[in-house]
Amino acid sequence: MNRLAKSHFAYIRVSTVRQGQTGTSLEEQRAAIFRHAQKNDLNIVQEFEEKETAAKRGRPVFSKMIKAIKRGEATGIVMHKIDRSARNLRDWAELMEMIDKGLEVHFANENLDLDSRGGRLSADIQAVVAADYIRNLKEEVKKGLYGRLKQGLYPFPAPVGYQDNGPAKAKTIDPIHGPLVKKAFELYLTGNYSITSLADDLYKRGLRNQFGRKVSRNGLFNLLHNPFYIGRIRMKKTQQIFSGVHRPLITDEKFRAVQDMLSSNRTCDIDKREIAGTFVFRRRLECSRCERLLTGEIQKEIRYYRCHTRKCAQKGIREDAIEKIFCDTLLDLKFSDVEIALFERWLQESKKAKKDQSNEDKKRIRLEIEKIANRLDRLTDAYLDGVLDEDVFVAKKEKMTEEKDRLDDQINDRKVDFADISKKMVSFFELSNSAYLRYKSGNIRKKREFMDSIVSNFSVKDKSVLIKLKTPFDVVQNRGVIPSGGARRGRARTVYAFLSRSFRYFEECNAG
Incomplete structure (x- = not known):
């Protein structure tokens, strides 16, 4: 004791x-x-x-x-x-x-x-x-950390794909793991991987965490959410964002696309019960025989769409068959490498040609404006000399002034920057190029919203589905056909004809 x-x-x-x-x-x-x-x-x-x-x-x-x-x-x-x-x-x-x-x-x-x-x-x-x-x-340490962050430096161990270079130095891309992290974003965007299957695939390819072990499911989820890979530093506790001086691994567009997919997949998981009773093409399919809408139904766990009009000969069609046809249509909107290269070349050539043409038009219009100005001077002299009475002078002056204003408007119209229209074209082509991926990565609600944004009409006859796209998506879909006929997609003549039609469409939209 x-x-x-x-x-x-x-x-x-x-x-x-x-x-x-x-x-x-x-x-x-x-x-x-x-x-x-x-x-x-x-x-x-x-x-x-x-x-x-x-x-x-x-x-x-x-x-x-x-x-x-x-x-x-x-x-x-x-x-x-x-x-x-x-x-x-x-x-x-x-x-x-x-x-x-x-x-x-x-x-x-x-x-x-x-x-x-x-x-x-x-x-x-x-x-x-x-x-x-x-x-x-703690306060002094916090000041030091925020001082580094404001300089664009990450004062913590480098995330997967980057390597440390010592205090007060920017992180640099790891030559081994950096390309694998970039590949992680690209593979997830294909829509063919879940987080778990992607983690397994990346492990086989050689991706490891800071401890030399497999990147876990949660670790990969956080990696795909981390804006460090686009050159930004996010503080986890405060959610503050700082611009980093390190070199980004991926583009902003690709990062946003991954965030959209992650968000859509989470929504899909949360809304499983709601989505289970929803048909992708509900109230979207028209029977070409009776012009009534097809109705979705489930038979032996397979989704069908049927026309319920009495005496209509249209038979049921499976949802997966319709979706395959629609996905093939979306794939048709994707550009080949040849088309993209020709598009870039066309932009450069068209920019120069439009500039030269605009300068010629402006020169011609200015000459006409100068002639009107001379006529107005002579008209004023005639009025002051008493050759014209006031009513005639006012009527002729108004007519000449209106003509001059019309020509001035033409000059201003020529000032529409070719870059503005071409930028809209590029944005639209990027959307068109990723149409299939956007559709496949969304949940049912997102799919239906995207479908409504590009499809004008669905009609079904027997087992065939006719899909009419909205303009200008229909222009992209039919880009392999030109008035002279016979040209194949990918050839410069075909692509240039398609791009010219597209430019005219966006030019008209811009004018409207």
Whole structure:
């Protein structure tokens, strides 16, 4: 019983693993504690060593020691100093509460009588000072972090696909894992992978996390959400965004497309019960025989669309068959590499040609405006000389002024920048090029919305589905056919004819 009455735990703590590895701080604390124990006839029955900051609660070794004391395994604790025990006031308050219940607490480097009012006050003051120290330290660290972030530097370990280059230096793309991270975004955009299957595929390709292990499902999900890969730094806690100086791995457009897919897939998971009863082509398919809408129904777990008009000869058609035809139509909107190259060449040539033509038109119109100005001068002279009466002068002047204003408007019309129209064309072609991917990556609601944005009409006859696209998607769909006939898609003549028609459409839209 007497041995238990003098049984104490020794608690030794360092703030970081690095301090613990050096051994200096630990050994100094241990030596001071055992000297104090020997001097005061205290029996150290167990040591508790922790490599964790005391600034926050939740230290596992400290908690384990407190539980052992509450079980009666020791009657006291010996620590090096007050700031080794607690730098947060909650832990200090808990320790003081246990002292009130009879726990003996000794500090090897501080001669404090915690049973007296003065000793307790002195200890409380030191605990408050220690807590304030760590609070100030946090503020200084925070200032340093935000200073780095405002410089565009990421003050934390590099994410997967990048490598560290030392303090105050930008992260650089890892030559091995960087291309694999880029591939992760590209593969997910195909719509052929779930997060789990993509993680498996990337592991086979050689992608590893910072610890050399497989990137987990959650890890990959966070990776695909991380704007670091487009050159931005997002603080997880505050959601603040900073512009980084590191080189991006992917484009903004590709990142946004992945976010849309991730969002759509989450919505799809949440709304499974609602979506289960929804038909993709509900109220979209028209019977070409009776011009009534087909109705969706499920037979033996297969979705069909049927015409319910009496005596109509139209038979049911499967939803997957309709969707395949629609997807083939969307794939027809995708441009080949040859077409894209010709498009870029056409833009350069057309830009120069339009500029030259515009300059010629402006020159011609300005000559006509100059002639009208001369005629107005002569008209005014004639009026001042009394050759024309006022009514004739006013009527002719109004007519000439109207003509001049009309020509001025033509000059302004010529000022429409070719780049504005070509930019709209490029944006539209990007949308057209990704039409299949956008449709396949959406849930049923998104699919129906996208369908309505590009389809003018669906009509069904027997097993055939006629899909009429809205303009200008129909222009893209029929780009392989030109008035002279015989040309094949991909040939310069065919592509140039299609691009000219497209430009005229966007030019008319711009004028309207």
